[in-house]
Amino acid sequence: MIVKKLFFIWVCFSFLISEQYILDTEESKIFWIGRKVTGEHFGTIQVKEGYIDISDNQINGGKIIIDMESIKVSDIKEEKWNKKLEGHLKSSDFFSVDEFSEASFSINGSYNFFMIESLAIQGDLTIKDQTINIIIPS
Numbered sequence: 001m002i003v004k005k006l007f008f009i010w011v012c013f014s015f016l017i018s019e020q021y022i023l024d025t026e027e028s029k030i031f032w033i034g035r036k037v038t039g040e041h042f043g044t045i046q047v048k049e050g051y052i053d054i055s056d057n058q059i060n061g062g063k064i065i066i067d068m069e070s071i072k073v074s075d076i077k078e079e080k081w082n083k084k085l086e087g088h089l090k091s092s093d094f095f096s097v098d099e100f101s102e103a104s105f106s107i108n109g110s111y112n113f114f115m116i117e118s119l120a121i122q123g124d125l126t127i128k129d130q131t132i133n134i135i136i137p138s
Helices: 002-017 079-090
Strands: 018-022 029-036 039-055 058-073 102-113 118-127 130-137
Touching (some): 039 102, 058 079, 058 118
Antiparallel strands (some): 018 039, 029 039, 058 102, 102 118
């Protein structure tokens, strides 16, 4: 009986100190940069869905689902070359979007750098069923 009460108190307390924020997918975008020896390209990808957990004013968890079909190139203005690169990025040469239409980023935690007023988010990025642990600076 005491264990049940303590568990109930712990569960209630954990909900009070942690907040979950659902991402607004209409307003959320991921900005990407691809670099190569001869230059770089950049663009956006839409967020399909996601949430972020915050407690004690720090991001401590969450998950973001990325819509790989929405990848857009922003730096090439000529439509012919723009669409060519978008198609190339969606092909099996890069992201194999026909087979892997989603990617994900599972947030494991964050680091505040108070001296430079910056934040880094650490988590697991999964693209094409391959997962790597990364830190993303802001």
